[in-house]
Amino acid sequence: MSTTPVTSAAAKTNRIGLQVLDYRGSKTTLCAGCGHNAIAERILEAYYEMGIQPERVMKMSGIGCSSKSPAYFMSRSFSFNSVHGRMPSVATGALLANKTMRSIGISGDGDTASIGMGQFVHLLRRNVPMIYIIEDNGVYGLTKGQFSATADIGSKLKTGVVNDLAPIDVCALAIQMGATFVGRSFSGDKKQLSTMLKAAIAHRGTVLLDVISPCVTFNDHEGSTKSYKYMQEHDDVVSEIGFIPPYEDIAVEYDPDTTVDVQLHDGSHLRLRKLHEDYDPTSKGRAVSMLMEAHEKGEILTGVFYVSAKEEDFTSTLNMVDEPLATLSSDRVRPGREVLAELMQEHR
Amino acid sequence: MSTTPVTSAAAKTNRIGLQVLDYRGSKTTLCAGCGHNAIAERILEAYYEMGIQPERVMKMSGIGCSSKSPAYFMSRSFSFNSVHGRMPSVATGALLANKTMRSIGISGDGDTASIGMGQFVHLLRRNVPMIYIIEDNGVYGLTKGQFSATADIGSKLKTGVVNDLAPIDVCALAIQMGATFVGRSFSGDKKQLSTMLKAAIAHRGTVLLDVISPCVTFNDHEGSTKSYKYMQEHDDVVSEIGFIPPYEDIAVEYDPDTTVDVQLHDGSHLRLRKLHEDYDPTSKGRAVSMLMEAHEKGEILTGVFYVSAKEEDFTSTLNMVDEPLATLSSDRVRPGREVLAELMQEHR
Amino acid sequence: MAISDIVQSQPMASSLVRSKKVANDFSIQVATVNGSGSQSANSILLRSIFSMGVPVSGKNLFPSNIAGLPTWFTIRVSGQGWVARKNDIDVLIAMNAETVHEDVHTLQAGSAVIFDEILNLEERRADLTYYAVPFDRLVVATGAEAKLRKLIKNMVYVGVAAQLLSIDMTCVETVVRKQFAKKLKAADLNWKAVQLGYEYAASTLTKEDPYVVEAMNATHGKIIVDGNAAAAMGAMFAGVTVVSWYPITPSSSVVEQLIGYMKKYRVEEDGKANFAIVQAEDELAAIGMVLGAGWAGARSMTASSGPGISLMAEFAGLGYFAEIPGVIFDIQRTGPSTGLPTRTAQGDITFIAGLSHGDTKHILLLPGTVKECFEFAMEAFDLAEGLQTPIFVLSDLDLGMNNWMSEPFEYPEKPLSRGKVLDAKQLDELGGFARYKDVDGDGIPYRTLPGTAHPAAAYFTRGSGKNESAKYTERPEDYEYNMLRLVRKFETAKSMVPKPIAEGTGKEKVGIIAFGSSHWAVIESRDQLERELHLKTDYLRVRAYPFTREVDDFVAKHETVYVVEQNRDGQLLNLLKVDLDPALVTKLQSITHFNGLPLDARTVTRAVASLEGAHK
Amino acid sequence: MAISDIVQSQPMASSLVRSKKVANDFSIQVATVNGSGSQSANSILLRSIFSMGVPVSGKNLFPSNIAGLPTWFTIRVSGQGWVARKNDIDVLIAMNAETVHEDVHTLQAGSAVIFDEILNLEERRADLTYYAVPFDRLVVATGAEAKLRKLIKNMVYVGVAAQLLSIDMTCVETVVRKQFAKKLKAADLNWKAVQLGYEYAASTLTKEDPYVVEAMNATHGKIIVDGNAAAAMGAMFAGVTVVSWYPITPSSSVVEQLIGYMKKYRVEEDGKANFAIVQAEDELAAIGMVLGAGWAGARSMTASSGPGISLMAEFAGLGYFAEIPGVIFDIQRTGPSTGLPTRTAQGDITFIAGLSHGDTKHILLLPGTVKECFEFAMEAFDLAEGLQTPIFVLSDLDLGMNNWMSEPFEYPEKPLSRGKVLDAKQLDELGGFARYKDVDGDGIPYRTLPGTAHPAAAYFTRGSGKNESAKYTERPEDYEYNMLRLVRKFETAKSMVPKPIAEGTGKEKVGIIAFGSSHWAVIESRDQLERELHLKTDYLRVRAYPFTREVDDFVAKHETVYVVEQNRDGQLLNLLKVDLDPALVTKLQSITHFNGLPLDARTVTRAVASLEGAHK
Numbered sequence A, B: 001m002s003t004t005p006v007t008s009a010a011a012k013t014n015r016i017g018l019q020v021l022d023y024r025g026s027k028t029t030l031c032a033g034c035g036h037n038a039i040a041e042r043i044l045e046a047y048y049e050m051g052i053q054p055e056r057v058m059k060m061s062g063i064g065c066s067s068k069s070p071a072y073f074m075s076r077s078f079s080f081n082s083v084h085g086r087m088p089s090v091a092t093g094a095l096l097a098n099k100t101m102r103s104i105g106i107s108g109d110g111d112t113a114s115i116g117m118g119q120f121v122h123l124l125r126r127n128v129p130m131i132y133i134i135e136d137n138g139v140y141g142l143t144k145g146q147f148s149a150t151a152d153i154g155s156k157l158k159t160g161v162v163n164d165l166a167p168i169d170v171c172a173l174a175i176q177m178g179a180t181f182v183g184r185s186f187s188g189d190k191k192q193l194s195t196m197l198k199a200a201i202a203h204r205g206t207v208l209l210d211v212i213s214p215c216v217t218f219n220d221h222e223g224s225t226k227s228y229k230y231m232q233e234h235d236d237v238v239s240e241i242g243f244i245p246p247y248e249d250i251a252v253e254y255d256p257d258t259t260v261d262v263q264l265h266d267g268s269h270l271r272l273r274k275l276h277e278d279y280d281p282t283s284k285g286r287a288v289s290m291l292m293e294a295h296e297k298g299e300i301l302t303g304v305f306y307v308s309a310k311e312e313d314f315t316s317t318l319n320m321v322d323e324p325l326a327t328l329s330s331d332r333v334r335p336g337r338e339v340l341a342e343l344m345q346e347h348r
Numbered sequence C, D: 001m002a003i004s005d006i007v008q009s010q011p012m013a014s015s016l017v018r019s020k021k022v023a024n025d026f027s028i029q030v031a032t033v034n035g036s037g038s039q040s041a042n043s044i045l046l047r048s049i050f051s052m053g054v055p056v057s058g059k060n061l062f063p064s065n066i067a068g069l070p071t072w073f074t075i076r077v078s079g080q081g082w083v084a085r086k087n088d089i090d091v092l093i094a095m096n097a098e099t100v101h102e103d104v105h106t107l108q109a110g111s112a113v114i115f116d117e118i119l120n121l122e123e124r125r126a127d128l129t130y131y132a133v134p135f136d137r138l139v140v141a142t143g144a145e146a147k148l149r150k151l152i153k154n155m156v157y158v159g160v161a162a163q164l165l166s167i168d169m170t171c172v173e174t175v176v177r178k179q180f181a182k183k184l185k186a187a188d189l190n191w192k193a194v195q196l197g198y199e200y201a202a203s204t205l206t207k208e209d210p211y212v213v214e215a216m217n218a219t220h221g222k223i224i225v226d227g228n229a230a231a232a233m234g235a236m237f238a239g240v241t242v243v244s245w246y247p248i249t250p251s252s253s254v255v256e257q258l259i260g261y262m263k264k265y266r267v268e269e270d271g272k273a274n275f276a277i278v279q280a281e282d283e284l285a286a287i288g289m290v291l292g293a294g295w296a297g298a299r300s301m302t303a304s305s306g307p308g309i310s311l312m313a314e315f316a317g318l319g320y321f322a323e324i325p326g327v328i329f330d331i332q333r334t335g336p337s338t339g340l341p342t343r344t345a346q347g348d349i350t351f352i353a354g355l356s357h358g359d360t361k362h363i364l365l366l367p368g369t370v371k372e373c374f375e376f377a378m379e380a381f382d383l384a385e386g387l388q389t390p391i392f393v394l395s396d397l398d399l400g401m402n403n404w405m406s407e408p409f410e411y412p413e414k415p416l417s418r419g420k421v422l423d424a425k426q427l428d429e430l431g432g433f434a435r436y437k438d439v440d441g442d443g444i445p446y447r448t449l450p451g452t453a454h455p456a457a458a459y460f461t462r463g464s465g466k467n468e469s470a471k472y473t474e475r476p477e478d479y480e481y482n483m484l485r486l487v488r489k490f491e492t493a494k495s496m497v498p499k500p501i502a503e504g505t506g507k508e509k510v511g512i513i514a515f516g517s518s519h520w521a522v523i524e525s526r527d528q529l530e531r532e533l534h535l536k537t538d539y540l541r542v543r544a545y546p547f548t549r550e551v552d553d554f555v556a557k558h559e560t561v562y563v564v565e566q567n568r569d570g571q572l573l574n575l576l577k578v579d580l581d582p583a584l585v586t587k588l589q590s591i592t593h594f595n596g597l598p599l600d601a602r603t604v605t606r607a608v609a610s611l612e613g614a615h616k
């Protein structure tokens, strides 16, 4: 990984005076060319460019090649590689303990759409404030390439086995279940992915990014619908994405008829220029039907499908004190003698 | 239960010469007035009227007041009350063992939308040929009334606790995930529910019926959105349902502009007369967005939302022999000596 | 010979006392259906006797449904302070037509039956005393509106019982008015019903049974509480901050009562909560959130029961191997699978001791009293953070949901102890740390919390192979080193968990070992054994796993040791077999009880008697 | 004294033999990276030696990732037929720059190193023989197109090794051509590479190490197979019809190989399958489908490993209590939680024996050979249906995924036995049935299958309280009766499960008990103990849980019994402690190995030696 262009920027520092180096992780143990490696690069760049202190970030994951990737970016961030399909609950618990932390979860299509479906749905429903990335390759990489629930009908394995069940569109599902920022990208589309990640960092609420990430070892051949080639040929971008961080001036012009401007929680702006006729990132219903119809047409849409900065996130819903619960002083969390006395009296 | 009107028909017999009595279950142990009791009545009537041999039916369930109800209808059918939230897998396994059986699963909103979400989604995706009924009361009845994931925002418990998370619309979810017959009804709407049930019996594939079934003990008060009163006031029927069994003549007239006629697998016809402007039971996308928009408007839609008799069900996808796998003779399932010899040779 | 005689003749014995008075030593059973609202009436009856200074216990035997099925509430009145379940009922209040015949049939000679006259009991037993009461008529007389009558009816039997058992009506009134403190009209109506019942009995019924309550001074300052409330209080005073749960009987009332306390006592001036309580989608998510929160530094907990515990197995192993604090309450119920959800048992202990695959070992706390439910709840959080591992607190339905007398709980003097956590300053001094290094030789490593502002603070948590500095490894020696450190940590735990409590002279030949709610039957049985069989026993109540030296010593000091427990397979015995020197194991004898009812003294006494007989 | 001397001096001893020839008694280790396609080369090397009639075993030590990390494949050549892992490597084929230095460093004196010259090993050890090979040059010489070179390179070392170890090239050619039977061009290319390697060695290298292969006649008719393939074959011949699984290492290859067999041999003329194999969404669903199918009458199975087994806990309890057949293969891997997914262990046995809360007990089959993987797979289905309960077959990564020699499997003569199932005709005769009645006194009730055309056929299956006729009940006596019947059923199982196998005279003072793949190290260790310490031992290999009488007898007959197993906590020992008479338990001593590597004989010998020393 440390041989990618990025290192050339190593001397440069970001707004908080850190170098890209400070955002690096350990050397990848994934296959050379695995889409997951590129995504890890984009993630660390985004945090670097947004000037986020690495120690303020929690990296969460389940089990899988994808779930290993937190080890390959931002070693200075705290990381929890949990059990298969259960990252959502662990991530939720961690945020309850310390809502002042930022959280990014890396999962796989198997980790999320198969074993993880139950927890995934309930994370979305709670709008837990975190970035949830699915490194989506349509197979179980770490167990050597069985189909996952996002594999398209008719997609073929090297072994010749053909998938005969319809794929689950995790984006349509996420919008329906309550995620407040939902998009799809491709590990090979550096610009789109980077912009989406920066906007994701600026958003507060559940961000679901389904990133098509080819598995070069088990699902990058002819007949695969999750290969580099297939994506390059079928990637159908629904909107051009512009991101203007709070510290940049937003005077830039845009045409309100073709472009939606969304102000995110930290004051930055997301500018979505419509490229697909039924595109409307402000309506859940329309976003979902657009995605469902795309499936029937066999299109693979990418871009930001839905975004709303209005809904309150789960930690706000719970109306907790401002400080992290984890480190409240004992005098705040252990009631006084009079309270116990009162309780005893009630039971006499 | 045996004091409901139905018994008046006891003398009568159905097409296979059985009386309603032959479809009865044991005495209910649910609360008097519980919606679940009415649903059990409708179910046994439907099987009676359709003339289904009780011994050909498997009654499956998870855990909950709702999941107990298989005990209260059709005692001559085989029944499996499994564990909480896991009925889908057990039901799937039973059908793999014997695809010639009919299967009906009774679940609750907690059993399905909370702990059961993962298995529920994958049952839908497989289009497992069974009727899946959610007796939906918005609470966990058997554990004394906590909110479930189908409870509406702002809905209030007797204790004053208010639900602050958005409900999961199991119908919209089911359509998106691949169920081929999806509708919602109300335990208090005898006619609508009975018709839907008969059509469900005629369908082959996953039928998901979300039946609002008030919990008189914990969720039938002012402030509840799943009470009898609330349903009577808010029930918004999207289509009038007509069902014509194969053994009845279908010459009946209908207006193709306002009515959709669907021929089901056993040759019977489902006639859906449009009552809601965006209604289109043949388009997944439109059905889902109609449901999602209804939520934003606070409407509770009932009726058949989506139906398709085209998709193949899971047992067909697996291309199994016609007989039940469970009882194949050993000469068919144990290969001969030559096969073992061949295998041994390969390993020399 | 002799032994069995005495034991068998027990029922007869009591029928002999028929005529003469039996004060403060009997059981009242109210037979009704659930959902009929008899709970408050029963609790008033219980508390009235309690406030006369007479020791009582109340046990509710309820069905696994919501309304309409038979329920039995038993109040034991015991001047000597025995609070375990007693098999024989002396006074039956029969309100349920469905069960009245069996209820009456199973009564021992000499008992009394207060019954609703509409149950018209034709054939009557000559050896019982019957009191017919026209409940409906009396209820109407209260002037209660129709929809309240079902409830009010229960208050009438309180009055009838009060009169027949000479319960002090001033005590009853105080209790009634305390119960309905916030609703004066309700208080008046209920009190009226009690009075009507009382007057009816006084005017119409003639006392023929021997059972009476006589004022004592044995309950002064004491409280009556259920173990789940006690555990909830303990958790609150332990400073719990993150709670994630999924409802399941009989554990739900731990969290539901905790929610009540936290809303009242843990919301700050600005109206914000210094805690988070989340109803998870299932138990996998519940324990997942607990571990996530524990990892991030919160005091986190969940409460569940058998089926939920089974679902937590995978995460429990992660908690053990990744060394993450968390507290899990298991309020045990009867049976494998769904079993009998509203019955009690102690059947999860071996399963939880090794909950998860591949050499996983857990620490268990075993409260036997409601006071310990309170204290161990606090202890559990200190242990979880001190040992960086999940701690399981095993209570049961009997302890958790029934009414128990207790000394009032004491305010914790010990400050919260948060374990080995390094902050930024310490990291500066140390210049870094190795997450899984056994710095202190006790097997317990140091950890940092997410957010610690230091470049060397972060580490990678995983359930897979790791070396001292938390780096991924598959090296055989690293794996072995880490697993052996975990063994050292488990050894360290022995010096931190609650020690067992010994009773008796310590000089007897026969010893008894038990844990949890079995305690109450055991102490009463020891008294029976001594009085009836002249068999003196020593007793050791185990309060935690891993076992501590005291257990070995106790067994070593006795010829025979009976291990008494409420499960089929002798689970505590099995753990002892694994951990004790086999020479000691030869002394152990198993006494089990597993029909779902709380253990009673007579069952223990019979078992010991026959096994002792066997010895001779 | 003497003892330890002998043991310590073992490595020296072999370095003494440096000069003279060592035939058919050494290990070859190929050090490479995974994903480099060395598998087929290694298997060709293995099978070539095998086809010379010389006993071999092959063990692959691979990382838990997909490509690019160190992998070691070890071929043990043993004229005496020892196939357990051997710690010392005699011939290293070093292809991995990352590990070459450590690989060489850990070699014992006298070993040989065949290495890729580009690894340029400067400082060389004087006590080793080095053979540098210009692999890349030789590969180019094969004329292989660029993208194939990485693979072909492996074939070159096969040729080099063949020449240096005097492996018969005609055997090598046959094996190569069999391997690539379907692709002639590939066969030619690969064979060419082997030849080039051979010729290079012949022309350029001078043999200086003592290791050679000499033709024997010890493998005639034998097969080489992995335990997972054997289990898959067993399942197919058992007539399995429903398979539901979720991928997990090292169990995936059970089902993946089964899929291959079923598609080939269980699809009928009309192209329809007489089976269903479903990849479930997770392990909860997998076992749920297995139980649903078992309930409906199918022979159903799943295969998993530690984490998946933990997730099956709740359903396992349902299977036990509702009495539903099903077969679960657990291919054990190392550690709690995720642990070391690609390492072996025997660490799930106690957990599974009591898998689920509340007095749940399971039946375990413990195959120790690939042949038993085949036989026990069949046995498991008969037992599951015969006993109406889930049956767990515990294999492990070593047994399941490595290459083992074996006698060919025998075709099952015993017809499928489907257990106590009543059909409509029988119901007519009986006029009905009671699902949970112990008609035969063996604790095993009768069942009917869904669809049985008889009005009395249906019954209600549940995990909650039930009486004999499957009606819901919470009655204490019904619950107790049912639980005691389940105990009787477990007793019955003892007469049905595979009995242990005893080796030795039966007259020795010292005994050894082991199970599963530990077998191979134990038998070799017994030989070492006898040769080196003149310590003769008897040996009992346990093959199932519950234990049968033979186990008690074996322990009774010996003074000391060493319990050898591959886990940290002495899990088999713990089960023995629970089930055996404590007097017998005093004789048991624990020998454990748990670093993730397959157990080797030397480890056992050392442990016994020191413990025996301790005895003196």
Ligand SMILES: Cc1ncc(C[n+]2csc(CCOP(=O)(O)OP(=O)(O)O)c2C)c(N)n1
Pocket: A063, A064, A065, A066, A067, A084, A107, A108, A109, A110, A111, A112, A135, A137, A139, A140, A141, A142, A143, A148, D246, D247, D248, D249, D283, D307, D308, D311
């Ligand atoms: C409970 C459990 N079951 C199965 C496994 C085995 N397993 C490891 S990763 C994985 C699937 C990973 O697929 P995905 O999430 O798509 O990640 P990818 O490797 O494709 O990036 C499975 C089934 C496990 N670790 N735990």
Ligand SMILES: Cc1ncc(C[n+]2csc(CCOP(=O)(O)OP(=O)(O)O)c2C)c(N)n1
Pocket: B063, B064, B065, B066, B067, B084, B107, B108, B109, B110, B111, B112, B135, B137, B139, B140, B141, B142, B143, B148, C246, C247, C248, C249, C283, C307, C308, C311
């Ligand atoms: C694993 C597990 N967790 C929790 C429970 C306790 N429990 C029983 S029923 C139920 C919820 C039932 O709610 P729902 O499915 O809506 O059925 P209802 O009673 O409302 O009809 C719960 C949580 C259980 N039986 N098993």
Ligand code: SF4
Pocket: A029, A030, A031, A033, A034, A035, A036, A065, A066, A137, A141, A142, A214, A215, A216, A217, A218, D066, D067
């Ligand atoms: S197997 Fe596939 S997913 Fe896994 S690391 Fe290799 S390329 Fe990536």
Ligand code: SF4
Pocket: B029, B030, B031, B033, B034, B035, B036, B065, B066, B137, B141, B142, B214, B215, B216, B217, B218, C066, C067
């Ligand atoms: S509690 Fe509610 S759901 Fe349960 S039986 Fe009563 S009314 Fe029905």
Ligand SMILES: [Mg+2]
Pocket: A108, A109, A110, A135, A136, A137, A138, A139, A140, A141, A148
């Ligand atoms: Mg994947």
Ligand SMILES: [Mg+2]
Pocket: B066, B108, B109, B110, B135, B136, B137, B138, B139, B140, B141, B148
């Ligand atoms: Mg409900």
